[in-house]
Amino acid sequence: MGSLYVGSRYTVSGSGTMEIIPKELELCYRSSAEAQLFSEIYVGHLQSGIWLEIKDKNTGTVVWETLLKPGDLRPASTPVTPAPTVARPSLHFVDQHREQLVAQVTSVDPVLDKLHGQVLSEEQYEMVRAEANNPNKMRRLFSYSRSWDKARKSQLYQALKETHSYLILELWERWGRVLGGWVS
Template sequence: MMPQGTDDDFWGPPGPVTTEVIDRERNLYRVQFPMPGSYHCPSTGLHFVVTRAVTIEIGFCAWSQHLDKTPLQYMYVVAGPLFDIKAERVAVAAVYLPHFVDLQEGQVDISSFRVAHFQEQGMVLETPARVEQHYAVLENPSFSLVGVVMRMIPGFVRFVPITSITLIYYHFSPRDVTFHLYLVPNDCTIRKAIDDEEIKFRFVRINKPPPVDSLYIGSRYIVSGSRKLTIIPKELELCYRSPGESQLFSEIYVGHMGSGINLQIRDKKSKKLVWETLLKPGDLRLAQLMMPAVHKDIPASLHFVDQHREQLVARVTSVDPLLDKLHGLVLREEEYEAVRAEATTQDKMRKLFSLGRSWNRACKDQVYRALKETHPHLIMDLFEKSGGISEG
């Protein structure tokens, strides 16, 4: 059987390799590749080819803090996320840096692509070894603050086709349902910044497919629904805003959810349908389970794993897969072995919770996610019994 993993893991020869959190507030992460090979992270789009076991640190950064300070800011435009990568240079044969320019249109001159390095002396531009559909590739790379840019003729930015994503978030209350809808370039640092902002206000993301066709920076799009909805504003501009800036979105007030809602985005000029999705009551329930925070009616000091400790001890049926997911993230080696040494499933869970006295909220979030992946039906049942959203 293939090992379980998530889109935030790096996938390579051994299967999924977990990305560790160094500092969530500063967006710093670490991944330890155990053997040579090619490793790809679906969430960030980063791809490393390594020649031996190596540890790599990755930070998510904002272009506005760096590109705006260079004299080349009007000659080059952002074409992908900005990362702060630290690794032993000799251990990395190649790095694939993601970009969001759509090359399938045949309108883009790939010779205009550069990789920007931000160093002490300023911004240094490097010509990539090659440019692929979703990546600019550096071979035998040096590391710093790095990201993909394009040399651009002023006034022609709006003619560059890009891949984009739609992000939908909802907030539930007993009286009404509110959605936030974003249309942004396919940049993982923007997506993460929006996720972090929305979760502060207890909005939960609903995963839906992105637009299929390429769109254009500076173009305007109209948001509409299949029934009477309050949408403010109804018009969205697709633009690049650095992760540190406020992003544009439409707020959609539904009232009673009832049946499903069909949402559409059309090009303002051509009226062409560029994106469509169906939001169902079941989407709300599933998305709420992805929320690593407590339920809206539960005091903020009481986390899900604390609230349901007794039930989790009694009803978790398989502890070892749970421990495997927590090993290295929440549990040290000696803690991992101490829990496994207990005789019964209940004793193992009691031992696990006894170690949890020192857990902060981030650790409890990791436990919640691991429980949700290993015991999804149990977590769904506990969630609904505590007042979670059910269909209808």
């Protein structure tokens, strides 16, 4: 195993059909008064073991790995609300935080530039840019995102993370405080 270094970037991956958010981390130490960064890993019902690893993003070297078995996990201190009888798919981060993103994204054009040609057509790009102000631009962008798959929504998330990292970090911190779940 390797060492983890403050300021370095790492990727988190694992076996099976897990949702890992975010998949890329920058290791940093924040003051003890601030919430520390973390990754959330959703596995649903763990029937058998799952394998997790962290790799150095630049070198691809595995710096940490583990095998989690069902008995290794315990419920978090905040109880999880039982799932409804009709399971609803979990919302993507951008859908979960739509209201805050509409209200707080201060510069939409750089986000659009990153999505142009990959996620947004020329016509969609121009329609969003034609809106009078940033909240209306974000509303128009979200009107297109309703039909996007998870990969396209992840591209929007990445564009927001690159252009508004402070906002994404703040939303992660707030979201992390209200979530219950399983922790190792």
